[in-house]
Amino acid sequence: MIPYDHNKWKDFSKEENQKAMKAALEKVKEDLGKEYPLLIDGEEVYTSRKLVSYNPADKKQVVGKVSMADKELAEKAINSAWKHFETWRKWPAESRAKILFKAAAIIRRRRFEFSAAMLYESGKNWLEADADTAEAIDFLEYYGRQMLELDKGKPVISREDEHNEYFYQPMGVGFIIPPWNFPFAIMCGTAVAALVTGNTVLLKPSEKAPVISAKFVELMREAGLPDGVLQFIPGDPKEIGDYIVDHPKIRFINFTGSRATGTRIFERAAKVQKGQKWLKRVVAEMGGKDTIIVDKDADLELAAKSIVTSAFGFSGQKCSACSRAVIHQDVYNQVLERVVEMTKELAVGDPAEHGTFMGPVIDDIQFNKIREYIEIGKQEGKLVAGGEADDSKGYFIQPTIFADVDPNARIMKEEIFGPVVAFSKAKDFEELLEIANNTDYGLTGALISRNREHLDRARRDFHVGNLYLNRGCTGSIVGLQPFGGFNMSGTDAKAGGPDYLLNFMEPKTVSEWL
Numbered sequence: 001m002i003p004y005d006h007n008k009w010k011d012f013s014k015e016e017n018q019k020a021m022k023a024a025l026e027k028v029k030e031d032l033g034k035e036y037p038l039l040i041d042g043e044e045v046y047t048s049r050k051l052v053s054y055n056p057a058d059k060k061q062v063v064g065k066v067s068m069a070d071k072e073l074a075e076k077a078i079n080s081a082w083k084h085f086e087t088w089r090k091w092p093a094e095s096r097a098k099i100l101f102k103a104a105a106i107i108r109r110r111r112f113e114f115s116a117a118m119l120y121e122s123g124k125n126w127l128e129a130d131a132d133t134a135e136a137i138d139f140l141e142y143y144g145r146q147m148l149e150l151d152k153g154k155p156v157i158s159r160e161d162e163h164n165e166y167f168y169q170p171m172g173v174g175f176i177i178p179p180w181n182f183p184f185a186i187m188c189g190t191a192v193a194a195l196v197t198g199n200t201v202l203l204k205p206s207e208k209a210p211v212i213s214a215k216f217v218e219l220m221r222e223a224g225l226p227d228g229v230l231q232f233i234p235g236d237p238k239e240i241g242d243y244i245v246d247h248p249k250i251r252f253i254n255f256t257g258s259r260a261t262g263t264r265i266f267e268r269a270a271k272v273q274k275g276q277k278w279l280k281r282v283v284a285e286m287g288g289k290d291t292i293i294v295d296k297d298a299d300l301e302l303a304a305k306s307i308v309t310s311a312f313g314f315s316g317q318k319c320s321a322c323s324r325a326v327i328h329q330d331v332y333n334q335v336l337e338r339v340v341e342m343t344k345e346l347a348v349g350d351p352a353e354h355g356t357f358m359g360p361v362i363d364d365i366q367f368n369k370i371r372e373y374i375e376i377g378k379q380e381g382k383l384v385a386g387g388e389a390d391d392s393k394g395y396f397i398q399p400t401i402f403a404d405v406d407p408n409a410r411i412m413k414e415e416i417f418g419p420v421v422a423f424s425k426a427k428d429f430e431e432l433l434e435i436a437n438n439t440d441y442g443l444t445g446a447l448i449s450r451n452r453e454h455l456d457r458a459r460r461d462f463h464v465g466n467l468y469l470n471r472g473c474t475g476s477i478v479g480l481q482p483f484g485g486f487n488m489s490g491t492d493a494k495a496g497g498p499d500y501l502l503n504f505m506e507p508k509t510v511s512e513w514l
């Protein structure tokens with residue numbers, strides 16, 4: 001087998017890629033408004049209640065309608081998943097991995113189509129959508145190979161008359177709860193990690209991006225995933241979320257999303273329910289309040305570029321987004337001016353247009369929340385760019401910068417999840433680090449510096465799960481930068497890393513007296 005290699009992003013300066021993307025956007029347009037079923041026990045189920053998915057760049061355009069599960073259907077899905085666990089867990093690891101490799105191959109052949117579907121549903125621009133599709137392929141290829149390795153177990157010591165073994169086995173039925181912002185990559189990665197390890201799962205997609213999940217389910221079936229292994233149960237999280245999390249027959253939960261939902265799930269899952277025979281395992285990857293710090297001797301052009309791309313890529317709707325820029329006082333004005341200059345050049349508009357840097361935010365809820373934070377920002381700092389918002393057609397917010405913000409201000413501490421970055425000044429490197437570490441979170445961060453001693457200090461003392469030196473703080477790649485954060489950013493499961501699959505397996509020791 002060829003070794004794992006990260007899928008390179010498409011170069012949209014090439015005419016062939018531009019043509020392919022335009023053709024895919026036209027093709028996918030024909031599918032807009034289509035209805036998608038649930039998948040329970042291998043059967044497609046259409047229900048009368050639907051999640052209606054709208055294009056955030058054109059809120060009248062319906063992307064698709066996805067059937068909704070209720071508690072009764074969720075119960076059916078749990079029972080079916082246990083039934084099929086009995087066969088799936090015995091499949092050879094290699095056969096399970098081959099389904100992932102096949103799925104990756106199908107996506108590669110239809111790459112632009114998946115990206116186009118995501119663009120309509122989530123408002124990602126061409127490059128962000130392509131990177132999301134590439135990451136989904138990476139997860140499939142990487143986890144498939146990781147499983148083949150894990151299947152060998154780990155060596156333990158035997159004795160003369162005693163043979164000892166240590167290996168990993170699947171756990172049972174898992175509940176997969178992805179966010180909407182990496183609607184393909186994270187949804188696919190969190191699901192297939194649990195599947196390739198031999199578990200059966202219930203996948204409840206985000207209500208804000210159910211269509212791309214429905215397409216993923218079609219894809220996995222096409223790739224040969226047997227019936228009943230993946231139960232697809234979109235629905236209202238308020239109606240079925242707690243019910244499934246609390247259910248005594250759920251063995252583990254793989255959640256990615258906000259701190260509020262993650263901590264709720266973590267607490268509820270800790271309670272042992274009547275009839276429950278295990279302690280539930282919970283992976284909860286949550287939010288961030290990520291900082292780029294700039295040292296006095298830094299490459300200032302690199303600093304400005306890193307801040308702009310990390311703060312405003314995909315309208316700041318990444319858990320890794322730079323929402324705080326903390327700059328050494330000696331270079332503060334220069335960096336701020338350059339960032340404002342670059343920001344004013346960003347193309348904001350319809351993501352379907354080639355060349356758009358920033359599309360809309362996902363929906364009215366996020367739109368209103370971000371606008372509220374912009375108002376708070378006006379009290380807490382000096383608005384030096386953006387601040388305007390327009391929801392007449394889609395949910396557009398201009399890239400926004402606040403200067404001279406106190407390190408303890410709300411916009412410096414709370415996750416906004418939108419195109420808003422706050423600037424603070426620090427007197428020396430100690431203070432840069434101190435401010436960087438002053439939130440409840442600990443997901444990503446970056447230091448721009450030419451000082452080797454400071455780079456080494458940051459490596460040890462900048463308390464984030466993903467630290468970047470002399471580059472921006474977004475854009476982790478499967479197998480290259482395993483991803484996950486400290487503190488209130490979650491359980492640090494490190495998606496796309498060599499330890500991730502262990503979250504969905506239990507190690508077993510077998511000792512035989514000879």
Ligand SMILES: NC(=O)c1ccc[n+]([C@@H]2O[C@H](COP(=O)([O-])OP(=O)(O)OC[C@H]3O[C@@H](n4cnc5c(N)ncnc54)[C@H](O)[C@@H]3O)[C@@H](O)[C@H]2O)c1
Nearest residue numbers: 178179180205206237241242257258261285286287288319
């Ligand atoms: N750390 C990471 O790797 C990572 C990656 C992507 C996004 N995020 C974070 O995710 C958040 C944005 O995503 P979001 O808006 O989809 O988050 P969210 O918490 O609103 O929703 C996440 C998922 O949880 C579900 N959910 C909501 N209530 C539930 C309940 N009671 N029981 C079960 N499921 C429930 C939702 O339907 C959705 O599928 C941000 O905070 C972002 O930082 C983190």
Ligand SMILES: N[C@@H](CCC=O)C(=O)O
Nearest residue numbers: 318319320474475476483
């Ligand atoms: N892994 C992504 C962030 C995922 C969260 O939104 C990045 O590194 O930018």
